[in-house]
Amino acid sequence: MAHSEGINLIVTTVERNPELENITMILQRVSYGGLILLIASGAIVGGLFGFLTIQRDALTNTKNDLSTKIAQQSTKEGLLLAVKERAAVIKKVTGSQRQISPLFDQIGKLAAPGPLQTITFDENSTVIVATSLLSIQDASTLVNSLMTLVDTGKAQKPKLVSLSLNKQGMIQLTVSFIPVL
Amino acid sequence: MQIRMGAVILASLVGILVGVVPFAQKTVSLWDQYNSLQRDVSLLQNKAAILQLLDENELRSDALTLASAVPPDKSLDTVMTTLDTVSGAASVTLLDVSLAKPGSIATASAVKQSAAEKKIGSNILPVSVRVVGSFDGIKKFVSLVTSVRRMFQIQTLGVGFIGDLASAQITLNAFYFPYPTTVGRTLTAITELTEEEKNIVAQMTKLPLASVIPESTMSATVSVGKADPFSL
Numbered sequence: 001m002a003h004s005e006g007i008n009l010i011v012t013t014v015e016r017n018p019e020l021e022n023i024t025m026i027l028q029r030v031s032y033g034g035l036i037l038l039i040a041s042g043a044i045v046g047g048l049f050g051f052l053t054i055q056r057d058a059l060t061n062t063k064n065d066l067s068t069k070i071a072q073q074s075t076k077e078g079l080l081l082a083v084k085e086r087a088a089v090i091k092k093v094t095g096s097q098r099q100i101s102p103l104f105d106q107i108g109k110l111a112a113p114g115p116l117q118t119i120t121f122d123e124n125s126t127v128i129v130a131t132s133l134l135s136i137q138d139a140s141t142l143v144n145s146l147m148t149l150v151d152t153g154k155a156q157k158p159k160l161v162s163l164s165l166n167k168q169g170m171i172q173l174t175v176s177f178i179p180v181l
Numbered sequence: 182m183q184i185r186m187g188a189v190i191l192a193s194l195v196g197i198l199v200g201v202v203p204f205a206q207k208t209v210s211l212w213d214q215y216n217s218l219q220r221d222v223s224l225l226q227n228k229a230a231i232l233q234l235l236d237e238n239e240l241r242s243d244a245l246t247l248a249s250a251v252p253p254d255k256s257l258d259t260v261m262t263t264l265d266t267v268s269g270a271a272s273v274t275l276l277d278v279s280l281a282k283p284g285s286i287a288t289a290s291a292v293k294q295s296a297a298e299k300k301i302g303s304n305i306l307p308v309s310v311r312v313v314g315s316f317d318g319i320k321k322f323v324s325l326v327t328s329v330r331r332m333f334q335i336q337t338l339g340v341g342f343i344g345d346l347a348s349a350q351i352t353l354n355a356f357y358f359p360y361p362t363t364v365g366r367t368l369t370a371i372t373e374l375t376e377e378e379k380n381i382v383a384q385m386t387k388l389p390l391a392s393v394i395p396e397s398t399m400s401a402t403v404s405v406g407k408a409d410p411f412s413l
Contacts, residue, residue: 034193
């Protein structure tokens with residue numbers, strides 16, 4: 001009997017689909033990449049977290065130790081604060097301090113104590129000097145002396161407040177100015 | 182196989198979203214805490230170093246020196262003593278001392294500060310003084326009263342003359358400033374005494390207390406308020 005060759009209807013070869021192969025390759029790469037990313041990111045984040053936890057705990061201990069040390073020196077801190085606050089106040093007071101005694105020297109140049117009647121010095125640093133003088137000549141001398149103080153920069157805003165003659169024939173002269181102290 | 186690979190991809194995605202991302206957020210928060218702690222520790226180390234270098238006795242002495250210039254309370258006794266001693270040193274007679282707002286002898290810490298007080302940063306005690314003496318005596322009084330350690334500031338001056346005798350009405354401001362009742366929080370930074378502050382202490386140290394003004398014929402005791410406010 002002659003050997004008969006049968007027809008094999010079962011498909012033994014698979015048709016290759018390039019598109020599908022591409023997709024499979026891409027999927028494979030993406031899945032490997034995803035796994036690597038998961039593992040790597042997890043390791044990095046986990047490592048960092050662990051490191052920071054250790055450092056934070058160490059810093060917290062250090063902070064607590066330092067806080068305790070500082071609390072034990074609260075008296076020193078209080079004294080330092082007291083000195084600083086008070087020094088700031090004293091600085092402001094001395095900064096606004098007005099030395100009045102040179103004013104007496106200036107007034108001494110205007111008139112001797114004899115003719116002086118009153119001197120006032122107010123909060124705006126305005127000085128008012130009232131005198132009782134024997135003659136117009138003395139009044140003129142006083143005014144000239146005041147103008148000399150102004151010219152030499154030792155006084156500002158000179159004013160003749162009043163000039164009168166009293167019953168005794170005395171010249172009542174009142175001037176005002178702002179001393180430069 | 183594609184399904185297996187898809188499952189792997191999905192699992193990786195879920196793992197990243199559910200695991201890694203929240204964990205990363207916690208790590209970022211931990212990083213912020215770490216930075217904050219670093220700053221705190223740096224501040225505390227600086228503060229501890231400054232406090233370590235400070236001499237408590239020296240600080241106490243400085244505080245007392247400044248307190249004799251600007252006492253922690255009205256310290257009416259030092260006002261009276263100083264004026265009395267200064268008038269003696271200036272050879273003028275102290276006729277009258279009056280206080281504009283005596284109020285309570287204790288410091289009225291609850292009383293609101295005036296604009297002038299806020300500007301100075303201290304409480305003000307206005308004092309009115311009447312002295313009698315020579316022209317030179319009044320001049321010396323005015324000079325001395327602003328040159329002693331107990332600080333006064335002349336506000337107004339009125340002098341009347343009768344012959345060689347002068348009578349002066351002077352309004353002065355004295356100052357007082359309470360001690361701090363609490364120190365700042367532990368995390369409040371401090372600085373050492375600056376050169377300016379040290380100079381102020383040195384300047385005040387040089388100014389005489391009323392009891393040691395030359396030519397004084399008055400005995401005087403100067404109280405500087407609380408001698409040791411921070412002692413137990």
